Amino acid sequence: MSDRFAHCLKLDQVRDGERLELTADDQERAGIADRLGLDGLDSFQAHVTITRRDSAITAEGRILASLRQSCVVTGEPVPAHIDEPFSLMFLPEPQGDRSDEEVELGSADCDVVFYDGAAFDLGSALADTLALTLDPYPRSAGASAALKEAGILTEAQAGPFAALAQLKKSSDAS
Numbered sequence: 001m002s003d004r005f006a007h008c009l010k011l012d013q014v015r016d017g018e019r020l021e022l023t024a025d026d027q028e029r030a031g032i033a034d035r036l037g038l039d040g041l042d043s044f045q046a047h048v049t050i051t052r053r054d055s056a057i058t059a060e061g062r063i064l065a066s067l068r069q070s071c072v073v074t075g076e077p078v079p080a081h082i083d084e085p086f087s088l089m090f091l092p093e094p095q096g097d098r099s100d101e102e103v104e105l106g107s108a109d110c111d112v113v114f115y116d117g118a119a120f121d122l123g124s125a126l127a128d129t130l131a132l133t134l135d136p137y138p139r140s141a142g143a144s145a146a147l148k149e150a151g152i153l154t155e156a157q158a159g160p161f162a163a164l165a166q167l168k169k170s171s172d173a174s
Contacts, residue, residue, distance in 0.1 A: 006124055007022055007121065008123075009120055009122055011057075011115075011119060014052055014057060016050070016051055019050075020048040020049075020050065021048075029043070033067070039068035039069060041067045043064070044130065046062070046064070046126050048060070048122065049061055056089060056091055057089070058090075059088045060086065060087045061086060062086070063082060063083075065082040066080075067079070072139060080134075080135065080138065082134075084129075086126070088112075088126075088129065091113075091114055092116075093115065093116045
């Protein structure tokens with residue numbers, strides 16, 4: 001089973017303005033779900049428009065997904081629907097040996113994917129984009145009750161203003 005949504009595009013066949021509709025099949029969805037630690041990935045598709053400027057290729061569009069994540073508190077499945085725009089730039093791998101050189105990335109560099117050779121993997125980049133849209137701390141409807149039952153304080157109860165309120169309450173009682 002593949003662990004990614006592989007859709008390799010050959011550079012010599014990519015046309016400027018090309019539109020693609022990509023839909024992950026059952027096996028690809030299972031691989032992506034496993035790779036991202038999801039309870040399930042019911043659907044995953046992308047609507048993509050490709051633009052090309054020499055060796056720089058831009059893929060823009062939307063990813064759509066229906067999935068289930070595990071609640072960080074209870075472990076129960078938490079359904080989620082993703083509908084996110086994306087913009088990815090594919091550039092040739094930089095030449096030269098720069099393994100010892102420190103590279104600083106700006107916010108615009110985060111959407112750059114380097115390719116090596118005569119093709120690039122659009123599907124894998126889209127699966128990575130899906131990973132970035134996931135809620136890092138999904139919570140089910142019963143999460144708050146489970147935390148309260150375990151004696152864990154909320155941010156409002158444990159924060160600095162709560163501590164000040166307790167101090168005020170104890171000084172008023174004196």
